[in-house]
Amino acid sequence: MKNHYTATAKSLHWVMAVLIIGLLALGFYMQDLPLSPEKLKLYSWHKWAGVTAFLLVLVRLAWRAGHRPPPLPASMPKPLQLAAHGGHLALYGLMLAMPLSGWLMSSAKGFQTVWFGLLPIPDLLAKDKALGDLLQNVHATLAVLFVLILVGHVAAALKHHFIDRDDILTRMLPARPTEN
Amino acid sequence: MKHALSTLALLAALSPLSAGAVEYNQVLPAKSSVAFTYQQMGVAVDGQFRKFSGQLSFDPAKPTAARVSFDVELASVDTGAPEGDAEVAGKPWFNTAAFPVARFVSSGVKALGGNRYEVPGKLTIKGRTQDVIVPATFTAQGASGVFEGAFTLRRADFAIGEGSWAKFDIVANDVRLKFRIAASGK
Ligand code: HEM
Numbered sequence: 001m002k003n004h005y006t007a008t009a010k011s012l013h014w015v016m017a018v019l020i021i022g023l024l025a026l027g028f029y030m031q032d033l034p035l036s037p038e039k040l041k042l043y044s045w046h047k048w049a050g051v052t053a054f055l056l057v058l059v060r061l062a063w064r065a066g067h068r069p070p071p072l073p074a075s076m077p078k079p080l081q082l083a084a085h086g087g088h089l090a091l092y093g094l095m096l097a098m099p100l101s102g103w104l105m106s107s108a109k110g111f112q113t114v115w116f117g118l119l120p121i122p123d124l125l126a127k128d129k130a131l132g133d134l135l136q137n138v139h140a141t142l143a144v145l146f147v148l149i150l151v152g153h154v155a156a157a158l159k160h161h162f163i164d165r166d167d168i169l170t171r172m173l174p175a176r177p178t179e180n
Numbered sequence: 181m182k183h184a185l186s187t188l189a190l191l192a193a194l195s196p197l198s199a200g201a202v203e204y205n206q207v208l209p210a211k212s213s214v215a216f217t218y219q220q221m222g223v224a225v226d227g228q229f230r231k232f233s234g235q236l237s238f239d240p241a242k243p244t245a246a247r248v249s250f251d252v253e254l255a256s257v258d259t260g261a262p263e264g265d266a267e268v269a270g271k272p273w274f275n276t277a278a279f280p281v282a283r284f285v286s287s288g289v290k291a292l293g294g295n296r297y298e299v300p301g302k303l304t305i306k307g308r309t310q311d312v313i314v315p316a317t318f319t320a321q322g323a324s325g326v327f328e329g330a331f332t333l334r335r336a337d338f339a340i341g342e343g344s345w346a347k348f349d350i351v352a353n354d355v356r357l358k359f360r361i362a363a364s365g366k
Contacts, residue, residue, distance in 0.1 A: 035267045037350040044221045110226065110260050117222035 054099035105135035204363040211362035219352035231256035305338040
């Protein structure tokens with residue numbers, strides 16, 4: 001059994017890691033700012049980056065469908081293996097649900113998303129204030145959940161590396177020999 | 181001859197325009213709207229004013245004698261976001277505490293043929309007055325008539341959005357105003 005990820009899988013993983021941590025930080029930061037041109041600019045950037053993350057996760061899922069990741073170490077107890085799979089499933093779910101809820105929220109609030117100011121993304125919902133506020137709550141709640149699961153994800157990777165001393169972390173790092 | 185006369189009478193009855201004596205002078209706020217569209221980083225956002233009033237006299241038979249003055253209560257703005265409504269009432273934008281209304285006063289009416297007109301006049305917002313030409317169409321609908329039109333104004337001409345908002349990279353200078361004013365006649 002091959003024990004490494006493809007270079008594509010690694011690239012997608014790390015590009016999305018940076019993008020999503022940035023989106024979470026920007027999202028929490030910008031939403032508290034008083035209204036200003038700066039705030040509107042950050043909102044636009046957040047939406048552009050969010051749509052980019054959505055496209056990337058679609059590419060990632062398509063790649064994942066054709067390339068199975070290396071198996072977890074046989075030494076790992078079954079319940080932990082289940083937890084790992086469940087956690088990864090939740091991460092994929094959130095990678096889809098975060099941008100989708102953002103897109104729906106923006107539609108319902110009547111602020112269309114124009115990707116990088118150039119490509120208008122169709123509004124999926126008609127303007128509806130109550131629905132917009134509800135979706136804002138959904139987006140914010142999912143964001144908190146995302147942070148919690150990411151903390152768990154990172155903690156698990158570090159535990160594998162420093163406590164279990166297996167290659168779970170290193171096999172996702174770019175430095176290892178790779179195969180496309 | 182008799183037949184021709186009755187045809188005329190029928191036409192007159194059917195067409196409020198030919199009545200001649202109808203003068204539209206009562207704005208019907210519930211059937212009217214004053215909306216606008218602005219661009220925010222390339223994204224078109226719609227807003228409107230909820231409160232406005234006007235005095236007008238318009239006789240379709242003598243359009244050039246028409247007069248209109250129209251007031252918009254700026255604090256009634258709906259920018260599309262509650263946060264925005266509070267913001268634009270403030271000093272850098274409308275400064276509604278000092279300048280509560282925007283006023284348009286016509287200086288004449290030009291008939292362009294058909295039901296199309298041009299209404300030149302003075303638009304005053306935030307203590308600044310500009311000459312504008314407002315295009316409008318008029319459609320009689322039963323006992324009332326509807327004026328519709330749209331024109332673009334530049335917010336900077338009226339110092340709407342000062343200070344950090346004065347640049348146009350985030351909120352564009354052009355604001356498209358769209359109105360639909362229904363009036364009843366006497
Ligand atoms: C992986 C993708 C995304 C992540 C991780 C993310 C994260 C966040 C976070 C953490 C917040 C602050 C939540 C709060 O506490 O209120 C936020 C707010 C927001 N997000 Fe996202 N977001 C993503 C995608 C999107 C997309 C695609 C859009 C729109 C097209 C979007 C639009 C917004 C808007 C408009 C707000 C501000 C809500 C408000 O305060 O009115 N987001 N996002």
